[in-house]
Amino acid sequence: xxxxxxxxxRVLFEDFAPAAIAVFYVIAFAAVTVFCFGVYVEVRKYRRxxxxxxxxxxxxxxxxxxGTVLSHRTIAHRDRAAGAAHRLIFYxxxxxxxxxxxxxxxxxxxxxxxGVHFWQGAFYLWFSLVLDVAGVLLTGGLLxxxxxxxxxKPPKLDYARPDRQPGDxxxxxxxxxxxxxxxxxxLLLIVATGYLLEAARLVWLEATPEVxxxxxxxxxxxxLAAGLRAAGMSAAxxxxxxxxxWWFHGLLALLFIAVTPFTKVKHILTAAGSLMLRDxxxxxxxxxxxxQQQRAGAQYITDFSxxxxxxxxxxxxxxxxxxxxxxxxxxxxxxxxDVILSLREFAxxxxxxxxxxxxxELDVHGKGPGQVAMETLWSCRTCMACVEVxxxxxxxxxxxxxxxxxxxxxxxxxxQLKKTLQTIHKTxxxxxxGRRKRATWTKALPFAVKDARKDPVDVLWFVxxxxxxxxxxxxxxxxxxxxxxxxxxxxxxLYEGESNAGNDVRRVGEEGLxxxxxxxxxxxxxxxxxxxxVTTDPHSYNTIRNEYPDFGGxxxxxxYTTLLLRLLQEGRLRIAHPLGxxxxxxxxxxxxxxNKGYDxxxxxxxxxxxxxxxxxxCRANSFCCGAGGGRIWMPDPVGLDRPAHNRMRxxxxxxxxxxxxxxxxxxxxxxxxxxxxxxxxxxxxxxELIELVREARGxxxxxxxxxxxx
Amino acid sequence: xxxxxxxxxxxxxxxDFEIRADGRDVHADFLLRDLxxxxxxxxxxxxxxxxxxxxxxEVVVVCVGAAEADESxxxxxxxxxxxAIRVWDEAIEGSDSIAVARLLAxxxxxxxxDMLFAGVQSSDHAFASTGIAxxxxxxxxxxxxxxxxxxxxxxxxAVFRRELEGGELHEMQIECPAVxxxxxxxxxxxxxxxxxxxxxxxxxxEVLSLEDLNVAxxxxxxRGSLSRVRRMYVPDKGRAEMxxxxxxxxxxxxxxxxxELAGSAS
Numbered sequence: 004x005x006x007x008x009x010x011x012x013r014v015l016f017e018d019f020a021p022a023a024i025a026v027f028y029v030i031a032f033a034a035v036t037v038f039c040f041g042v043y044v045e046v047r048k049y050r051r052x053x054x055x056x057x058x059x060x061x062x063x064x065x066x067x068x069x070g071t072v073l074s075h076r077t078i079a080h081r082d083r084a085a086g087a088a089h090r091l092i093f094y095x096x097x098x099x100x101x102x103x104x105x106x107x108x109x110x111x112x113x114x115x116x117x118g119v120h121f122w123q124g125a126f127y128l129w130f131s132l133v134l135d136v137a138g139v140l141l142t143g144g145l146l147x148x149x150x151x152x153x154x155x156k157p158p159k160l161d162y163a164r165p166d167r168q169p170g171d172x173x174x175x176x177x178x179x180x181x182x183x184x185x186x187x188x189x190l191l192l193i194v195a196t197g198y199l200l201e202a203a204r205l206v207w208l209e210a211t212p213e214v215x216x217x218x219x220x221x222x223x224x225x226x227l228a229a230g231l232r233a234a235g236m237s238a239a240x241x242x243x244x245x246x247x248x249w250w251f252h253g254l255l256a257l258l259f260i261a262v263t264p265f266t267k268v269k270h271i272l273t274a275a276g277s278l279m280l281r282d283x284x285x286x287x288x289x290x291x292x293x294x295q296q297q298r299a300g301a302q303y304i305t306d307f308s309x310x311x312x313x314x315x316x317x318x319x320x321x322x323x324x325x326x327x328x329x330x331x332x333x334x335x336x337x338x339x340x341d342v343i344l345s346l347r348e349f350a351x352x353x354x355x356x357x358x359x360x361x362x363x364e365l366d367v368h369g370k371g372p373g374q375v376a377m378e379t380l381w382s383c384r385t386c387m388a389c390v391e392v393x394x395x396x397x398x399x400x401x402x403x404x405x406x407x408x409x410x411x412x413x414x415x416x417x418x419q420l421k422k423t424l425q426t427i428h429k430t431x432x433x434x435x436x437g438r439r440k441r442a443t444w445t446k447a448l449p450f451a452v453k454d455a456r457k458d459p460v461d462v463l464w465f466v467x468x469x470x471x472x473x474x475x476x477x478x479x480x481x482x483x484x485x486x487x488x489x490x491x492x493x494x495x496x497l498y499e500g501e502s503n504a505g506n507d508v509r510r511v512g513e514e515g516l517x518x519x520x521x522x523x524x525x526x527x528x529x530x531x532x533x534x535x536x537v538t539t540d541p542h543s544y545n546t547i548r549n550e551y552p553d554f555g556g557x558x559x560x561x562x563y564t565t566l567l568l569r570l571l572q573e574g575r576l577r578i579a580h581p582l583g584x585x586x587x588x589x590x591x592x593x594x595x596x597x598n599k600g601y602d603x604x605x606x607x608x609x610x611x612x613x614x615x616x617x618x619x620x621c622r623a624n625s626f627c628c629g630a631g632g633g634r635i636w637m638p639d640p641v642g643l644d645r646p647a648h649n650r651m652r653x654x655x656x657x658x659x660x661x662x663x664x665x666x667x668x669x670x671x672x673x674x675x676x677x678x679x680x681x682x683x684x685x686x687x688x689x690x691e692l693i694e695l696v697r698e699a700r701g702x703x704x705x706x707x708x709x710x711x712x713x
Numbered sequence: 714x715x716x717x718x719x720x721x722x723x724x725x726x727x728x729d730f731e732i733r734a735d736g737r738d739v740h741a742d743f744l745l746r747d748l749x750x751x752x753x754x755x756x757x758x759x760x761x762x763x764x765x766x767x768x769x770x771e772v773v774v775v776c777v778g779a780a781e782a783d784e785s786x787x788x789x790x791x792x793x794x795x796x797a798i799r800v801w802d803e804a805i806e807g808s809d810s811i812a813v814a815r816l817l818a819x820x821x822x823x824x825x826x827d828m829l830f831a832g833v834q835s836s837d838h839a840f841a842s843t844g845i846a847x848x849x850x851x852x853x854x855x856x857x858x859x860x861x862x863x864x865x866x867x868x869x870x871a872v873f874r875r876e877l878e879g880g881e882l883h884e885m886q887i888e889c890p891a892v893x894x895x896x897x898x899x900x901x902x903x904x905x906x907x908x909x910x911x912x913x914x915x916x917x918x919e920v921l922s923l924e925d926l927n928v929a930x931x932x933x934x935x936r937g938s939l940s941r942v943r944r945m946y947v948p949d950k951g952r953a954e955m956x957x958x959x960x961x962x963x964x965x966x967x968x969x970x971x972x973e974l975a976g977s978a979s
Contacts, residue, residue, distance in 0.1 A: 299906065299908050411904070411906050412906050412908065412909065414903040414904035414906075416904070418901070421904045424904070425904075428907065429725075429745065429747060437727045437728035437729075438727075439727065439728060439729065440728050513906060513907065514907075514908065515906055515907025515908035515909075515910070515911055516906075516907040518907070519907055
């Protein structure tokens, strides 16, 4: 028997008094009004920020954001379980939301306006099936998240703050914990009551053939209904239960909509916005200070751009930045998560009111609630681990550096750092050596290194401070000069025309000095004739590659690792003795995470005949040596662990490790110290990749660094 | 009220250097220039009094020097000094600390400050006399090598401490106007960011000539000085040796030297 397909649908307000329906619509409109008001307040808050430097390729940005959201690429990144669970919640929620929207479209818009109804027949049946499955997905995801929070308790979800002491008015984060649970329970209750409501309806309308014949298109509801029947529920009590649950379910869902802009729920919108506004070079290329800008950096909450204020709201406290932060790992008073949350709370407190408070109340520096202490800001290594891991594209590094710029302006910094900045200003290098001494290392070579300012060269070698002045690194630098010479590379250096590249000066927040250094180097570079630049130092590599273009310096540039690899592959450098060493490789932040130079050093190690054992934290997840962001110029606090020590212990756990390979001058200094400090001296050695290449060619360095293969 | 801070742009030796042809100074090509370290502290002391806000204070820095000294003055302006004065004339070249003090005293008469601060000494010539000689020209009370100063803007007198030999402290009181020379470590000088230095470029530096100060050319330069440099030279190397190498090598070399010396003494 064929039934009227228009009768195959779901009852909505069946048996409701007109007054009850009116009440429902009033509440629904109120919920939407509250939602809209909340969105207005939030948008007003963002608009109180300063201008943002966001390019207008909105369509491309939208596409990229949708791709990221649909694939859950960033959420599943290094936490597959959370990614899978969130995917279930996301798809379940989206389908159910679209489902509800579909009913509204049919019942409240197309029906009343045009008399068109499509939510019936075959469409309705598929709709029921899809939504029933969506509910199962959502429930599964929610239950896993509850299990995770309640039983697994990963340390990253612990909201204890490393930058505040218990008892500090700003220490307690239990409100967040309650909100997390309320969020999960609300969603779970909405789904659970949805199913129960469906089951009650099926029991109630059991006698209606259009309902009962198709009930298995709602498998979960039908199964539940069968259970209720078996437990003895009558059609009448089904109807009563349906009415009660209908209101409960509906009001809860409306409540959820109403509170969206005011609670964690808003990440649905803000995370999407933050992802859409993502700057792929956020940490690699710091923002310039516009000429007309009044302050050097961020002093008041309104000094942050509207984009930054929006991204503060995107944080879901997933704790990934907290987990990967090298400062946090050694007990320094910094958690990127807490910086973001503090600023968010500060913004909410000051920028959500109808009128803007007095400027004094907008100061984000200090130890008060929501403020960020200078000790916190100075703990950052700008290693970019937080930015890389953030699933919602929060860009912590520029936020921290912009705040540091203000500290530099006020002179609130470590005395040693202050001294180093003055030294760099005076001499152009952080060692306080005379400019003429920059190329002293070349004197130990039997061949002359060309002066690129006088003779045209193919490759301009930007040596960098550590490789030029540090005695241990000078031997490595000489080694690279030998390799380039032997491979027949036409190269030269800038001699005293080279200054500190400024990467770390900029990350300290001394933007004025950075401009001086960058401009001076660009001037020297433009006076030289060369085809490409190669650097020893990944820090110099980063700033010349990513930041000098903003100052008019556009060059073809590579790190020495890619150049050496090419020379080896082209046979211009030959390996005489494969080393057969068991090694591990430390990715320098500025080569790896910053510029994705993961493969060249590994390929070189393979060509050298080394057995590479990766550390747990490698490639994009490499662990900073602790020297970045100018920290190399600041003493580490006594009594605290150090990132380099933490890293050494990780390497020491590799059985039979012989060499800890680095490809950054600062790493060599940091890790040779750490090797001794952690008592691993004699167990394995720290070597620059250049040294291993030399050794594999049978050219051990004459003094000091004795070969490791012997 | 007004505080006058006398500063100097000192010469800092580069790694390798050459003596000038006349043998009386280092060739200018081998000198780096910087603000005298002591003057960082005296300026900071003035800024502290200004910022304490007891009364409006104008901090004026003054320097005797050629145009290149503007760089150091800008640094002072960047740190918050209200005005900068530079005194220069060709005739000033070759002045000793007494002749410079004569010029500073002339500036003080013109500016009429409540207090004049100077560094204890300059790091290049280290005469430690400019400040005190200025007080003598002005016939003002003076005190040298202050390690602590308590002065409230607008006050008629100041209380200060000086460190004496053996760690003893001298607490004294002085009537204004006075000349005080400031010792290192009395405070923590602030950082002048490059941005603030750049912004200070907009503040004018007043350049005064001998005429402006009513000082005769004969009262400055070598003619107006009580002393002159005869020659500057690097002494022959003494018996000092830097021992390098591993701990064992260093110890062995040290033992060898001791044996040699012991041998030569016997």
